[in-house]
Amino acid sequence: MRRVTAIVVAALVGVVAVAAGALARERPAEMEQMAAASGALALSNSASGAAIITAHGLMPGEATTGEITLGNTGEAAGLLVLARTAITDTPGPYGGRLSDALTLVIEDVTAPATPREVFYGEVGGLERVALDALAGGGARTYRFTVEFPDTGPGGADNAYIGSAVRFDYEWRAEALPLPPAATPAPVPAPPGAGGGGGGEPPTGPSGETPNDPSKAPIIYLKIPRQRVIHTDAVRLYARCSSRCRVKFSGRAETAPRAKRATRRPLLRRGLFRGEQTKRRVGVKRQKLLKLKLTRRGRSTLRRQLDSKARVGVVIRARVKGRYGTRTVKRRIVLHTTLVRDGKRISGR
Amino acid sequence: MRRLLLVAAVSVLAIAALTMPASRANFASSSVTHANVAMDHTSRYLQLLSDAADTTTLTGYADKRNAIPLVRAATGADDALAVALGGYKNTNSTPIPRVLSLQARDPLPAGVASITVTATLLPDGASGKQPLTGATFGPLTGAGSSTSLTLAPGDKRWLNLSASMKGSAFPGNNLLYHPVVRITVRHAGYAGSFLSYDVPVSIWDGNGSGP
Numbered sequence: 001m002r003r004v005t006a007i008v009v010a011a012l013v014g015v016v017a018v019a020a021g022a023l024a025r026e027r028p029a030e031m032e033q034m035a036a037a038s039g040a041l042a043l044s045n046s047a048s049g050a051a052i053i054t055a056h057g058l059m060p061g062e063a064t065t066g067e068i069t070l071g072n073t074g075e076a077a078g079l080l081v082l083a084r085t086a087i088t089d090t091p092g093p094y095g096g097r098l099s100d101a102l103t104l105v106i107e108d109v110t111a112p113a114t115p116r117e118v119f120y121g122e123v124g125g126l127e128r129v130a131l132d133a134l135a136g137g138g139a140r141t142y143r144f145t146v147e148f149p150d151t152g153p154g155g156a157d158n159a160y161i162g163s164a165v166r167f168d169y170e171w172r173a174e175a176l177p178l179p180p181a182a183t184p185a186p187v188p189a190p191p192g193a194g195g196g197g198g199g200e201p202p203t204g205p206s207g208e209t210p211n212d213p214s215k216a217p218i219i220y221l222k223i224p225r226q227r228v229i230h231t232d233a234v235r236l237y238a239r240c241s242s243r244c245r246v247k248f249s250g251r252a253e254t255a256p257r258a259k260r261a262t263r264r265p266l267l268r269r270g271l272f273r274g275e276q277t278k279r280r281v282g283v284k285r286q287k288l289l290k291l292k293l294t295r296r297g298r299s300t301l302r303r304q305l306d307s308k309a310r311v312g313v314v315i316r317a318r319v320k321g322r323y324g325t326r327t328v329k330r331r332i333v334l335h336t337t338l339v340r341d342g343k344r345i346s347g348r
Numbered sequence: 349m350r351r352l353l354l355v356a357a358v359s360v361l362a363i364a365a366l367t368m369p370a371s372r373a374n375f376a377s378s379s380v381t382h383a384n385v386a387m388d389h390t391s392r393y394l395q396l397l398s399d400a401a402d403t404t405t406l407t408g409y410a411d412k413r414n415a416i417p418l419v420r421a422a423t424g425a426d427d428a429l430a431v432a433l434g435g436y437k438n439t440n441s442t443p444i445p446r447v448l449s450l451q452a453r454d455p456l457p458a459g460v461a462s463i464t465v466t467a468t469l470l471p472d473g474a475s476g477k478q479p480l481t482g483a484t485f486g487p488l489t490g491a492g493s494s495t496s497l498t499l500a501p502g503d504k505r506w507l508n509l510s511a512s513m514k515g516s517a518f519p520g521n522n523l524l525y526h527p528v529v530r531i532t533v534r535h536a537g538y539a540g541s542f543l544s545y546d547v548p549v550s551i552w553d554g555n556g557s558g559p
Contacts, residue, residue: 045379053383057392057457060542068381078377085380092387093427094546102385146385150540157542162427164386172378 041078043173044071044139052144052169060157061150067109070171071139078173080140082106082119083128085168092162098148099124099165101157105145108132115143117283119241121220123167129218129241134173216326217244219281219319228313228334229302232293234272236330237286238279240319247318248291249275252300255312255333263312266304271297271313278320291315301334309336390543391426393456393463393533394499397449401425406488406504410447415557422448431529431549433511434557437520441481441512448547450485450531454502460535466496467507470528470546477517479551480527482510507531513553522554 046069055064072078089097104126106119119129123146132140150157218241228234238246250271254264269275272291281287293301304311311334319326399409399420410421413434421444422431431447452463467483484493486506497505509529513520526548533543552558 041377043377043379045381047381048379049381051382051384053385055384056386057388058385059388059538060540064385066383074377090386092389098385098387144383146383148387158544158546160387161542161544162387162389162391164384166382166384168380168382170378170380172376174376 041072041074041076041136041173041175043078043171044073045171046070053146055146058148060148063145063147065143065145067141067143069139069141070134070173072134072136072173075136076175077133077135078175080131080134081128081172081174082126082131083170083172084126085170086166087124088166088168090164090166092160092164094159094161096159096161096163097165098160098163099167101148101160102165103147103149105147107143107145108140109143110140118142120239120283121218121241123165125218125220126241127218216324217242217319217321219244219246219317219326219328220286221315221317221328221330222286223315223330223332228293229298229305232298234291234293234313234315234332236289236291236315238281238289238317239286240281240283240321242283242321244281244319244321245278246281246320247276247278248272248289249316249318250291250297251314251316252297252304253312253314254304254308255310257310266311267297267300270294271300281319305334305336310334388543390533390545391453393453393460393535393543394465394531394545395451395453396426396429396531396545396547397451398422398424398429401429402449406449408446408506409449410444412557413444414555427545429545429547431509431547432558433509433549433551435552435554436479436511436513437518437553437555438514439512440514441510444509444511445486446506447509448507449488449504450499450507451504452499452501456501456535459537462498462500462535464496464498464534465505466532466534468530468532470530472525472527475523475525477525478527479511479513479518479525479553480509480529480549481512483529484508509549511551513551518553520553522552522558524558525551525553527551 047066051066052068053064053066058064070080087099089099091097100122102123104119104121104123105117106126106129107115107117108131109115118131119126131142134140148157148160220239220241222237224235224237226235234250240246249269251265251269252267252271254266256263271294273294274292279287279289281289301311301313313332313334315330315332317328317330319328400423402409411418411434412421412432413436415434421433422429424430429448433444433447436442450465456463465485467485469478469480469483471478484495484507485497486493486508488504488506493508499505507529529547529549531545531547532541534540550558
């Protein structure tokens with residue numbers, strides 16, 4: 001019996017000894033590098049819990065700005081991400097939702113002499129945008145400019161009288177996974193950035209662009225009314241939230257008037273010329289793009305317009321950026337002749 | 349004996365597996381912030397008042413024509429002010445004085461010494477017809493009227509309308525028209541048309557006062 005007890009005690013001592021050894025043992029290389037961030041990635045925010053912008057009594061054509069500085073008080077580099085978490089619209093007496101009308105520009109003004117635009121678009125259009133890598137001890141300053149565009153006389157803006165909106169944002173710094181080398185990867189400084197410790201975020205651990213649609217650039221497409229058959233092309237304006245390359249493709253389908261009717265595909269691919277061509281789209285300015293119809297595409301559209309007077313065109317934009325790809329679709333309907341109030345209106 | 353050794357070995361492996369990945373690293377950090385934006389509001393500059401909303405002793409507000417019992421044409425205040433003029437079937441241009449009163453805020457917003465107010469008539473949205481023929485501003489007492497006026501803080505005026513429902517455009521077949529009176533406020537720092545009230549008006553082309 002004593003012998004058995006001694007063996008059990010010896011086994012327990014062994015267990016404790018091995019467990020203690022495991023705690024003190026050196027971790028694998030990758031784990032060790034992540035531990036460089038252990039308790040060390042901490043975000044400081046000059047407006048934490050407060051408002052970046054508080055503007056009352058805004059008028060058409062007016063803009064309001066606010067600045068915020070984000071710092072990484074830790075030692076490890078992190079990728080700074082801005083995400084909108086909520087929109088609270090309070091419509092005015094005439095029912096306008098202000099989030100539909102305001103435009104937002106976010107600029108990196110860490111180097112005030114050379115501000116860098118990182119987002120431009122409708123305020124409601126910002127969902128999540130990956131900004132910059134923030135090195136340990138570094139900081140970046142961003143300027144938010146919210147503008148209510150003046151649409152001119154005629155009372156189009158008057159729906160927004162007395163309306164208000166609140167946007168909630170979350171700033172998040174996520175630890176950048178380090179390459180397997182023992183020394184941490186250097187964070188390159190952005191061109192023109194005078195300091196602050198930030199820089200362009202690197203790609204994934206193995207150098208490839210990670211394919212995460214939520215991190216891909218946001219593309220803004222505007223398709224004005226136009227005469228497509230007359231010009232043999234679809235013209236559209238495009239702009240990205242960060243520099244991107246876009247591949248456009250299109251398909252033709254029926255466009256029945258009944259909302260629940262099934263749309264039948266007429267031409268699944270090859271509607272536009274150069275569908276494999278990547279087009280560069282910038283951040284600062286809308287770019288006018290012309291998607292020329294192929295001969296086959298044109299005849300398909302014409303045939304359908306001749307027989308049914310309506311045809312649908314689905315334009316697919318595949319956006320590729322540093323962090324991933326995103327696919328956006330827009331559908332337009334071409335009419336031969338539209339009769340409204342007894343007047344014949346030709347158009348898209 | 350072997351069983352004991354086996355149990356001990358399994359225990360060692362389990363403890364080692366639990367302790368090995370126990371990193372308490374902070375791989376993310378976040379903070380929140382927000383933005384508040386509000387557009388300007390006409391009521392910061394000008395009040396529109398009906399008899400019920402007017403707390404002063406001012407009298408003489410217009411009645412809804414042909415209504416039994418008589419009721420005031422205007423109800424509510426500011427954005428919620430609405431005007432029901434009553435029946436004007438087969439009438440030539442008829443003045444409808446003192447439909448509502450308007451008063452400049454006292455004080456006006458900072459930097460605004462006075463405001464200029466104008467009135468524009470918008471036709472009925474459904475038919476495109478315009479039964480209203482004019483809108484003028486008049487003093488609280490005495491005669492005189494103007495199509496635009498400048499108000500200092502606290503100044504108050506009447507809004508007078510005129511209507512006509514004569515001719516083939518208004519056949520008197522019991523239709524209710526909904527024209528709009530747009531009252532626009534401008535000041536030295538702003539010449540646009542954003543600061544405005546759209547006052548909905550209803551006027552009955554039929555017998556009686558209408559709905």
